[in-house]
Amino acid sequence: MIETKIVAGLAEAYLADSECYLVDVTVAPDNLIVVEIDHDQAVGIDDCVALSRYIEARLDRDAEDYELEVTSAGLTSPFKVLRQYLKNIGNEVEVLLKSGEKLSGQLKAADDTGLVVTVGRQVKPEGAKRKVTVWADERYPYDEIKYTKNIIRFK
Numbered sequence: 001m002i003e004t005k006i007v008a009g010l011a012e013a014y015l016a017d018s019e020c021y022l023v024d025v026t027v028a029p030d031n032l033i034v035v036e037i038d039h040d041q042a043v044g045i046d047d048c049v050a051l052s053r054y055i056e057a058r059l060d061r062d063a064e065d066y067e068l069e070v071t072s073a074g075l076t077s078p079f080k081v082l083r084q085y086l087k088n089i090g091n092e093v094e095v096l097l098k099s100g101e102k103l104s105g106q107l108k109a110a111d112d113t114g115l116v117v118t119v120g121r122q123v124k125p126e127g128a129k130r131k132v133t134v135w136a137d138e139r140y141p142y143d144e145i146k147y148t149k150n151i152i153r154f155k
Helices: 004-015 045-058 082-087
Strands: 020-027 032-039 067-072 092-097 102-110 114-123 132-141 145-150
Touching (some): 082 102
Antiparallel strands (some): 092 102
16 A cells, blocks of 8 residues: 555655645545645646646556545635645634534634634623623634634625
């Protein structure tokens, strides 16, 4: 079986001179290799084709047969690397915590340790008849998050 780290190394070597970046590499037991890339603006089909050709030229199909798929990170796919979080600052995101709580809000910041999301919560002030929305920045470390992904709204 072809090793994930070999394919990841090839992809990173090629992408070092590109504006695209590596998001994920998976190798299934049947040697289906899936390489997922992203870009701060948009990934073009030419980016995927060029990377696919680069990887295919460096793997020996005679030694071990494989199927290679190079794709862009989906618009609603969960974020996997810090650069995806940074690219989506200011966007509305959905965060599922490992505790099972799901929240949505605006991604305010992200760093190596976690992210900050502005979340609106319904609170009933003392003596009030109705609940009001209170907006607050909440910080979550990555180890408490199951996934974070964009929310797409069609208006």
